[in-house]
Structures are given as structure tokens and as C-alpha cells.
Amino acid sequence: MVITPLLEIRNLHVGYKTHMGISKVLNGVYLTVNEGEKVGVIGESGCGKTTTMKSIHRILPGNAIVSEGEIIFKGKDILKMKKRELTEIRRKGVTMIFQDPTAALNPVFKVSEMMTDIIKYSGIYEKNLKKEARNRALDLFEEVALSDPERVFDSYSFQLSGGMRQRVCIAMSLAGVKQLVIADEPTTNLDVTIQAQVLSLLKSLVNEKRLSLILVSQALGAVRETADRVYVMYAGDIVEVAKADVLFTDPLHPYTQKLLDSVPRLTGGVFSIGIKGRVPNYFNPPSGCRFYPRCDQSLNICKDKKSPLVEVKKDHCVACWLYRGVST
Amino acid sequence: MRTIETHISIPKWIEELELGKKWYKFSRSPLSLLGLVIACSTIILALLAPFLAPYPQHAGFYHNFMESCQGLSLKHPFGTDQFGRDVLSRTIFGFRYSLMMAGVVLLLVVPLGVILGLIAGYYREKIKIIEIVIMRIADIFIAVPPLVLALAICSVLTPSVFHAMMAVSLMWWPWYTRLTYNVTSSLKEEYFVQAAEVTGASSSHIIFKEILPNCLGSILTKVTLDVGWIILIGSALSFVGLGAQPPTPDLGTMVAEGGNFLPDFWWISLFPALAISYTILGFNLLGDGVRDTFVEER
Amino acid sequence: MKLSTYVIKRAGYAIFTLIGLSIFVFVLARVLPGDPARMAAGPRAPSWVVEQLREQLWLDKPIYTQYFYWLKDIIHGDLGYSIYTRRSVTQDVIEYLPASIQLIILAGIFEVIGALILGVMAGRYSYKWPDNLTRFISYIGISVPAFVWAIIFQLLFTWVMPIFPTSGMFSPLMIPPPEITGMSTLDALITGRFDAFVDVLWHMVLPALALCLGGMAQDARIIRAGMVENQEKDYIAMATSHGLPERLVTSKYLLKPSIVPAVTVMGMDVASLLGNAFLVEIVFMWPGFSKYGINVMLSKDLNAIVAVVLIMGLIFAIANIIVDVIVIHLDPRIGGK
Ligand SMILES: Nc1ncnc2c1ncn2[C@@H]1O[C@H](COP(=O)(O)OP(=O)(O)O)[C@@H](O)[C@H]1O
Ligand code: SF4
Ligand SMILES: [Mg+2]
Numbered sequence: 001m002v003i004t005p006l007l008e009i010r011n012l013h014v015g016y017k018t019h020m021g022i023s024k025v026l027n028g029v030y031l032t033v034n035e036g037e038k039v040g041v042i043g044e045s046g047c048g049k050t051t052t053m054k055s056i057h058r059i060l061p062g063n064a065i066v067s068e069g070e071i072i073f074k075g076k077d078i079l080k081m082k083k084r085e086l087t088e089i090r091r092k093g094v095t096m097i098f099q100d101p102t103a104a105l106n107p108v109f110k111v112s113e114m115m116t117d118i119i120k121y122s123g124i125y126e127k128n129l130k131k132e133a134r135n136r137a138l139d140l141f142e143e144v145a146l147s148d149p150e151r152v153f154d155s156y157s158f159q160l161s162g163g164m165r166q167r168v169c170i171a172m173s174l175a176g177v178k179q180l181v182i183a184d185e186p187t188t189n190l191d192v193t194i195q196a197q198v199l200s201l202l203k204s205l206v207n208e209k210r211l212s213l214i215l216v217s218q219a220l221g222a223v224r225e226t227a228d229r230v231y232v233m234y235a236g237d238i239v240e241v242a243k244a245d246v247l248f249t250d251p252l253h254p255y256t257q258k259l260l261d262s263v264p265r266l267t268g269g270v271f272s273i274g275i276k277g278r279v280p281n282y283f284n285p286p287s288g289c290r291f292y293p294r295c296d297q298s299l300n301i302c303k304d305k306k307s308p309l310v311e312v313k314k315d316h317c318v319a320c321w322l323y324r325g326v327s328t
Numbered sequence: 329m330r331t332i333e334t335h336i337s338i339p340k341w342i343e344e345l346e347l348g349k350k351w352y353k354f355s356r357s358p359l360s361l362l363g364l365v366i367a368c369s370t371i372i373l374a375l376l377a378p379f380l381a382p383y384p385q386h387a388g389f390y391h392n393f394m395e396s397c398q399g400l401s402l403k404h405p406f407g408t409d410q411f412g413r414d415v416l417s418r419t420i421f422g423f424r425y426s427l428m429m430a431g432v433v434l435l436l437v438v439p440l441g442v443i444l445g446l447i448a449g450y451y452r453e454k455i456k457i458i459e460i461v462i463m464r465i466a467d468i469f470i471a472v473p474p475l476v477l478a479l480a481i482c483s484v485l486t487p488s489v490f491h492a493m494m495a496v497s498l499m500w501w502p503w504y505t506r507l508t509y510n511v512t513s514s515l516k517e518e519y520f521v522q523a524a525e526v527t528g529a530s531s532s533h534i535i536f537k538e539i540l541p542n543c544l545g546s547i548l549t550k551v552t553l554d555v556g557w558i559i560l561i562g563s564a565l566s567f568v569g570l571g572a573q574p575p576t577p578d579l580g581t582m583v584a585e586g587g588n589f590l591p592d593f594w595w596i597s598l599f600p601a602l603a604i605s606y607t608i609l610g611f612n613l614l615g616d617g618v619r620d621t622f623v624e625e626r
Numbered sequence: 627m628k629l630s631t632y633v634i635k636r637a638g639y640a641i642f643t644l645i646g647l648s649i650f651v652f653v654l655a656r657v658l659p660g661d662p663a664r665m666a667a668g669p670r671a672p673s674w675v676v677e678q679l680r681e682q683l684w685l686d687k688p689i690y691t692q693y694f695y696w697l698k699d700i701i702h703g704d705l706g707y708s709i710y711t712r713r714s715v716t717q718d719v720i721e722y723l724p725a726s727i728q729l730i731i732l733a734g735i736f737e738v739i740g741a742l743i744l745g746v747m748a749g750r751y752s753y754k755w756p757d758n759l760t761r762f763i764s765y766i767g768i769s770v771p772a773f774v775w776a777i778i779f780q781l782l783f784t785w786v787m788p789i790f791p792t793s794g795m796f797s798p799l800m801i802p803p804p805e806i807t808g809m810s811t812l813d814a815l816i817t818g819r820f821d822a823f824v825d826v827l828w829h830m831v832l833p834a835l836a837l838c839l840g841g842m843a844q845d846a847r848i849i850r851a852g853m854v855e856n857q858e859k860d861y862i863a864m865a866t867s868h869g870l871p872e873r874l875v876t877s878k879y880l881l882k883p884s885i886v887p888a889v890t891v892m893g894m895d896v897a898s899l900l901g902n903a904f905l906v907e908i909v910f911m912w913p914g915f916s917k918y919g920i921n922v923m924l925s926k927d928l929n930a931i932v933a934v935v936l937i938m939g940l941i942f943a944i945a946n947i948i949v950d951v952i953v954i955h956l957d958p959r960i961g962g963k
Contacts, residue, residue: 019356054863057863057866057867059863059864059866059867061858062857062858083872087869087871088869089869090866090867090868090869091868091869092869095867095868096864096867098860098863098864099860100860103859103860103861104860104861104863104864105861105864106861106865106879106882106883107861107883107957107959108882108883108886108956108957108958108959109878109879109882114865114879117865117870117874117878118868118870121868121869121870121871122868122869156958156959158958158959169864172864172868173868175868464642464643464646465646467643467646468643468646468647468650471640471643471644471646471647471939471942471943472647472935472938472939472942473896473897473898473900473901473938473942474897474901475898475900475901475902475904476900476901476904476919476934476935476938477935479904479919479920479923480651480923480931480934480935481654482923483923483924483926483931484654484655484926484928484931556768556769560771563771564771564772564773564901564904564905567773567905568904568905568908568920568924569924570923570924580773583773583774583777587777587909590777590780590781591781591784591785594781597777601770601771601774601777601778604771604774605769605770605771605774606769608768608769608770608771609765609768609769612765612768612769613765
């Protein structure tokens with residue numbers, strides 16, 4: 001039996017127009033999510049994770065240019081959809097939880113305003129009564145374990161704590177019937193103490209409702225626990241894909257190896273220094289492998305030619321010349 | 329005898345302004361460049377008025393009723409007024425009064441306002457009373473629309489260009505005090521100022537070497553934008569007869585005088601009015617350009 | 627902080643500032659060259675009248691005593707005697723102020739509506755033709771002074787297309803409504819005189835436009851900048867990502883945060899309306915307080931000048947408090963500070 005994936009991103013290229021030229025950020029991204037699957041995406045900040053996620057909803061900033069690629073959701077290309085179809089997807093198909101809940105909540109409206117509108121347009125209610133929306137909102141707030149839902153409902157976002165804000169955002173995302181949840185670093189901007197709480201809440205809700213999940217995160221431990229498969233992203237490229245346990249025990253791509261090394265190990269007790277160098281500038285990116293300037297295992301070919309993403313072991317894909325039998 | 333050092337070192341803070349880079353940023357906007365061109369052209373007209381005006385003697389007391397209220401012609405491209413004076417010549421001289429007004433007011437107001445603002449901001453915590461006195465007095469002059477108080481002051485004094493300048497200056501300094509006060513009090517929290525304090529730098533060093541350079545962008549922007557506003561207020565004062573008095577070729581006065589001859593002799597007030605708008609437009613465009621160049625976004 | 631506490635605090639502060647202002651104008655009016663008693667009595671009055679007046683006005687007392695007497699009178703609603711109208715300044719204020727206030731309110735309404743339309747159009751279609759058009763209009767609006775607008779309108783509507791009246795408050799044959807509030811529009815409405823109401827409105831259109839165009843241009847640009855900046859905010863992306871209709875996102879979630887900066891500078895707009903009224907009322911022969919103000923200034927009527935300045939300060943202070951309350955209402959974060 002062939003499983004048709006729920007979401008499939010193929011060869012996505014996205015750039016940003018700026019006054020210094022075009023910054024070519026996404027360089028052919030591939031990503032697949034199957035029905036009911038939980039996928040993790042990891043990578044340094046600035047490597048294009050948010051850009052990829054926003055492309056799925058077509059909510060990229062005004063200066064973004066999608067120059068190539070397809071985003072297939074249930075057999076249809078989101079990038080080619082008409083407004084109406086796209087709105088349907090946003091309401092009933094895919095939902096997104098933003099990296100920074102403070103920025104994602106409108107500062108001059110009460111939670112109740114936004115919540116009511118979202119519920120109204122979530123497609124559950126035929127005719128919307130204000131009271132019905134309120135009750136539904138309060139139910140949702142209880143689902144996301146917000147204490148004192150009434151107070152939260154009548155608050156402005158600046159009156160809530162960071163953790164509460166993110167719970168509100170999660171509640172908003174779950175207002176309608178959805179199939180895929182995209183969580184873009186949902187805990188990065190929260191206090192360390194509540195990161196775990198919010199993450200486990202998200203996980204249990206996703207499990208309970210049998211949703212698919214894309215979890216973007218810098219917290220590698222969380223990804224390892226949550227995700228079935230993990231994508232490693234570097235400078236606008238997917239450089240490695242594998243089952244979570246395989247990836248974390250047997251990383252193949254030099255970037256993944258460094259990334260995992262750079263995490264302070266509880267056992268080692270020694271702080272590692274992180275990866276030397278930084279994400280390349282996107283105005284004039286390296287023409288071959290984008291990791292080449294920072295890679296200490298590089299080959300001659302790496303400089304001029306980018307390796308495609310190929311399956312080198314079962315269910316384990318890497319985009320690196322080291323695994324293509326190329327000799328120095 | 330020691331040799332005199334010929335090497336002139338550019339002060340560090342001037343280097344830090346990165347003027348070359350700033351100019352590049354500024355020159356990329358056509359509107360800013362247009363503003364610069366207009367502003368420079370008004371300054372040149374004002375400075376060289378006696379040489380550029382076809383009939384410089386028409387700027388003051390002069391009459392030739394044979395030629396009064398003549399329409400546009402090659403001889404008088406902007407026509408002539410009720411005394412037979414060349415409107416073009418008087419308009420060119422008019423730039424002098426408008427720009428002089430702005431120049432004198434800013435020259436008085438900027439140093440005074442900025443220093444008071446720096447002091448009030450710097451001693452905000454240390455000597456509270458200084459801050460209170462300065463800022464409350466500033467508030468008094470901001471409490472009335474500037475044109476109203478300027479009109480009142482001018483009327484109590486005898487109306488003249490000089491008194492108009494004094495009145496507008498009196499209205500204007502608090503805005504610079506407020507601006508520098510706000511910047512200073514927020515900068516006080518910044519590390520480099522705190523660092524300077526910890527290392528025992530003197531107050532004047534901190535105020536003038538650390539804080540002032542950081543206010544310059546905002547001040548420069550405000551100065552450029554204010555040229556337009558001051559010209560507006562100055563011409564408004566003259567327009568109602570409480571500023572420059574006839575026969576001074578002040579643009580506002582000319583518009584008001586010509587107003588009596590509308591609509592038949594429309595050119596008498598139209599061209600001075602256009603000259604006012606031209607100047608204000610130029611300095612506004614320039615000011616926007618300066619702001620985009622010097623004031624950091626976010 | 628509760629809103630009422632805030633308003634009371636602001637009001638107290640405004641009174642404090644106005645007292646400071648009154649000291650300034652009082653001293654200015656007294657210490658300047660010229661004899662106020664002689665000025666009040668008129669140049670041809672015999673000297674014993676002048677001396678009597680001097681005593682009446684406490685001009686023989688030290689200046690701080692004079693001030694306190696004067697302040698006491700003001701608190702009792704007595705603004706002194708006007709040598710221009712030859713009656714009490716308080717009476718003048720009651721007669722002329724309402725006409726100016728209704729003009730300024732109409733100008734304010736024009737300004738807000740115009741700025742919203744232009745600013746939202748420009749922000750919504752940024753870098754397209756509506757944006758460029760708005761930018762062009764804004765630059766004209768900013769660089770043409772109110773009194774020049776007034777003259778242009780006079781020319782245009784007297785001689786080219788006389789659709790709006792260019793002077794006065796009523797048409798020649800119109801019988802004014804009886805005075806109740808002093809605002810002719812309100813009086814006309816109260817007494818059911820719709821013909822008079824329309825007539826006054828008709829007369830107010832041009833002066834109100836001349837008053838507000840400058841401020842409108844500036845506000846439109848501020849609103850435009852707010853919209854362009856906020857369009858990129860995550861909260862707009864999030865509202866869109868939940869599938870809310872585009873119209874709702876723009877007209878609600880984008881518009882409200884974007885107009886806050888424009889509203890915060892509206893105090894300055896009020897200042898420019900009040901100031902410009904001094905010029906515009908003269909050109910349009912509007913029988914208002916600003917025209918009165920210019921006349922008393924030109925005739926050096928000190929009591930009246932001081933009253934004009936203080937009343938302008940008072941109106942300005944009230945307007946600023948109202949603006950602040952609106953801002954807090956629109957953006958509650960600001961009230962927290
Ligand atoms: N609106 C924008 N204009 C220009 N560059 C942008 C814009 N948004 C993001 N970028 C750039 O795109 C790159 C990827 O950003 P992002 O997708 O946010 O990365 P991540 O989410 O992995 O941290 C960064 O270098 C960032 O500076
Ligand atoms: S392709 Fe070459 S440069 Fe890139 S990661 Fe592999 S070895 Fe390093
Ligand atoms: Mg991100």
C-alpha cells in the first residue's frame with residue numbers, strides 16, 4: 001500500500017527582496033508529513049525554518065518571493081490555490097503556533113475579540129452566537145490548562161504571562177477541527193520552567209486529537225522525545241532526514257554531527273563551544289554545499305556542487321558528498 | 329621652540345557618524361535629494377538676492393504708479409504690485425526674511441533648548457529640583473498653541489521682524505529641551521553611559537562626549553523640519569500684521585497685502601504664497617531624508 | 627491606574643501649567659513699556675481719569691499684589707474690561723467663543739475622516755498608485771499654509787465656481803436662530819430651524835477645510851506608516867493564518883494598532899487648528915473668537931489679549947486630556963505606564 005502524505009513540500013525556493021538585493025534563503029526544501037505523523041525540524045536560528053513554515057500558510061512577509069516549488073496538501077498545491085480554497089485550508093486543514101506569542105497576539109485587542117472571531121470563522125458553527133463562542137472559548141482554555149479562563153478571556157495579552165499567552169495561542173489553533181499543527185519553536189520564548197509544561201500539553205493535545213505535527217525546535221531533547229522523524233535544516237537546505245532515534249544516535253551529515261555535539265551534555269559536564277562560524281549570508285551564498293565554509297571534512301566537489309538529498313540507509317537521507325562515494 | 333603639530337585629528341565622534349555611508353543612504357532617495365536641491369536654491373536666492381533680483385531697489389520703499397498692478401510680462405515675469413514694484417524681485421528678497429527668521433530663531437533656540445534638556449535629563453535623579461524647574465517652565469510654553477502665544481507676544485511688543493523672531497524663539501526652545509531630555513533620560517540607562525560614570529568621567533564629559541553625540545541625529549532632523557514650521561509661523565505673523573511691517577518684502581506680508589487685490593491682480597499674492605510653499609516643501613523633504621538617514625529605525 | 631484618577635491628575639497638572647502661563651502673560655503685559663492705565667483710558671482722556679483708573683486696576687500696587695487681585699477676579703469669572711469692545715471681556719468670550727468652537731470641531735471631523743481615508747488607502751495599497759497619490763496630496767497639504775488655502779478658496783469659490791459661500795456665518799437673507807448655546811448649529815437644531823442649520827454648515831465648509839488640510843496631510847502619512855509597518859507583524863500573519871477574512875484583518879486587526887500613533891499626535895493637530903483659526907477666521911470673516919483675538923491684539927487690548935491666551939491654553943489642555951483618554955482607550959498598554 002502506498003501511503004499518500006498529508007503534506008509534501010518539494011524543492012521550495014524562497015527569497016526576500018531587500019535594499020541590499022535579493023536574499024536567497026530557501027534553497028530547495030523538501031519535507032513530508034504523513035497522516036498522524038510527528039515530524040521534527042531542527043537547525044540553528046536564521047536557517048529558514050520559520051520561512052518554510054510560513055510558506056505553508058502563505059503568510060510570508062510582503063517582500064518574500066516564492067520563486068520555485070510546490071506545497072502539496074492532500075493532493076493539491078497550496079501555492080497555486082485560489083483565495084477561497086486557501087482560506088478553507090487555513091480554517092480546517094493546517095494551523096500554526098508562532099514562535100513568539102507576545103508578537104503573535106494583537107496588542108490592542110482583548111483575547112475575547114480575537115478568540116470570538118477565530119471561533120466564528122473556524123467553520124464549526126453554522127450561525128454564530130456570541131455566547132456560544134464564549135462558552136467554546138472557555139472550554140478551549142480549560143483544555144489548554146489555563147487556570148481562571150474567564151479572566152484570561154477578558155484580558156489584553158500584555159496582562160498575561162508568556163506561558164499563558166502561548167496557551168492562548170494553542171487554544172486558538174485548536175478552535176476548529178484541524179489535521180496538521182505546525183508549532184514553530186513554541187517554547188523558545190518562554191521561561192525555562194514552563195517550557196516543558198507547554199510542550200507536553202501540546203504533545204498530549206496532538207495525541208488526543210490524532211493530529212499530525214511539525215515541531216520546529218532548538219530544544220533537541222524535546223524533538224527527540226516527540227518526533228517520529230526529524231529533518232535537519234541548514235541555511236535553507238534540508239541536509240539530513242532520519243527516524244528520531246537513528247538521527248540522534250547515528251548522525252551522518254557533518255552539520256548534524258556538530259549540531260548534536262554543540263548541545264551541552266548532562267553527562268559530560270563540559271560546555272561545548274557551539275559550531276564555529278555562522279550561517280552564510282544569503283545575498284551571495286556559497287555556490288556548492290552551503291555548509292562548505294564551515295565544514296572540516298569537505299571535498300573538492302563540495303565547493304561548486306550541491307549534493308542532492310539521497311537515501312543512504314533505509315529511511316535515512318543525507319545531502320552530503322561524503323556518502324556518495326566521491327573520493328578526494 | 330617646539331614645532332607646531334600640523335596633524336589635525338578628526339574627533340572620534342565625528343568619525344563615528346560615518347558621514348560617507350550616511351550620504352550614500354541619503355542620496356538613494358530621490359525625494360530627499362529634491363528637498364536638498366530646493367532648500368539650497370532658497371538659500372542661494374536669499375543670499376544673492378541683490379544680484380539675482382531684476383529690480384533690487386523695489387525691495388523697499390519705491391513706487392511708480394505708472395506701472396502699478398501690471399500683469400505678467402517679460403519685463404515683470406511675476407507682474408507688479410499696487411505700487412508698481414516688481415513682484416519677482418520682492419519675492420526673491422522675501423526668501424531673505426523667511427530664512428533669516430528661521431536661522432535666527434534656530435540659532436538662539438537650539439543651543440539653549442538642547443543644553444537645558446541635557447541638564448534636566450542628566451540630573452533627573454541626582455538633583456531633582458533642576459529637572460522639575462526646567463521641565464515645568466518648558467511645559468508652560470508648550471501649553472498654548474505656538475502661533476497663539478507668538479501672536480500675543482508680538483502684539484504686546486511693537487510689531488516688527490525682530491520682535492517676531494524673539495516671540496517665536498520664546499515659543500520654540502521647549503521643544504528642543506523636551507527632545508534632548510527624552511533622549512538623555514533613556515540614554516542614561518545605557519551601558520556606555522553607566523560605564524563612563526563608573527570609571528569616574530566628569531559630568532561635562534559624559535554630557536557632551538557621550539550623550540550629546542547620540543542626540544545629534546534627532547536634533548538635526550528636528551532642525552531641518554523646523555525651518556519649514558518657523559517660516560510658516562513667521563509668515564503667518566506677518567500675514568495678520570503682527571510681524572514684519574510694510575514695505576518689508578516679507579512673504580507673509582506680501583500675501584496679505586496682495587489679498588486686498590484679489591481676484592483681479594492675483595499675482596501679487598500668489599507668487600509670494602508659492603514661494604512660502606516652495607520653501608516649506610523643500611525643508612520638509614530634506615527633513616524626512618535626514619530622519620531616514622540619521623535616526624535609526626527600531 | 628484608573629482612568630478617572632488619571633484624568634484628575636492630568637487636569638490638576640494642566641491647572642498648574644495654566645497658572646504658570648497666566649503669570650507669564652500677566653507680567654509680560656505689565657512690565658512692557660507703555661502705561662496700561664493710559665492705554666485703557668484712551669489717549670485723549672484727562673489725566674485724573676487715568677489716575678483713577680490706575681487705582682481701580684491696582685496699578686499703583688506692587689506687581690504680585692496686582693497679580694493676586696487679577697487672579698481673584700478671574701476665578702470669579704471676571705476677565706476685566708476690554709477697551710476694544712468697551713465692555714467686559716467675559717461677555718466677549720461668551721459671544722465669540724462658541725462660533726470658533728463649532729468651526730474647529732467641524733474642521734477636526736474633516737481632518738480625522740480625511741486622514742483615515744487617505745492613510746488607509748495608502749497603507750493598504752502601499753507603493754501602488756493610491757499610495758503615491760496620497761504622498762503627493764500630503765506634501766501639498768504640508769507645504770501650503772492655512773492662510774494660503776484660505777486665499778485660494780476665496781479666489782476659487784468666489785470667482786470660479788461659487789458653490790460655497792466665502793464669508794460670514796449666514797446668508798444675507800437668513801434669519802439667525804435665537805441664541806441658546808451660542809453655537810449657531812446647535813441653536814438651529816434645538817429650535818428646529820433646519821434651513822439655518824444647513825446654511826451655517828454650508829458657510830463652515832471652506833473655513834473648516836482651510837483649517838484642517840495641513841494636519842490631515844500629516845496624520846494621513848502617520849497612519850500610512852503605521853499600516854505599512856504593522857502589515858509585517860506576526861499578529862497580522864496569525865490572524866490571516868486562522869483564516870479570518872482579509873477585509874476583517876485589515877479593517878480591524880491592522881487598522882486599530884495603526885491609528886494609535888496618529889491619535890497620539892492629535893494634541894498637536896488641535897494646536898494647529900486653534901492657531902490657524904486666527905488666520906482663517908479673518909479671511910472668511912467668521913465672527914469667532916480668533917477673529918476677535920486678532921482684533922484685540924491689533925488694538926493692544928491687554929485684558930482681552932491675556933484672556934485670549936489663557937482661554938486658548940484652557941481649550942488646548944482640555945483637548946489634550948480628551949486625546950489622551952482616547953489613546954488609552956485604543957491602546958490600553960499606554961495607560962499602564
Ligand atoms: N522579511 C524579511 N526580509 C528579509 N530577510 C528576512 C525576512 N524574514 C526573514 N529573513 C531572513 O531569512 C533568514 C531565515 O529566517 P527564518 O526563516 O526566520 O529563520 P529561522 O526561523 O530558522 O530562525 C534569516 O537570515 C532572516 O534574516
Ligand atoms: S557536502 Fe562537503 S562540504 Fe557539505 S557537508 Fe558534506 S562534506 Fe561538508
Ligand atoms: Mg524562526
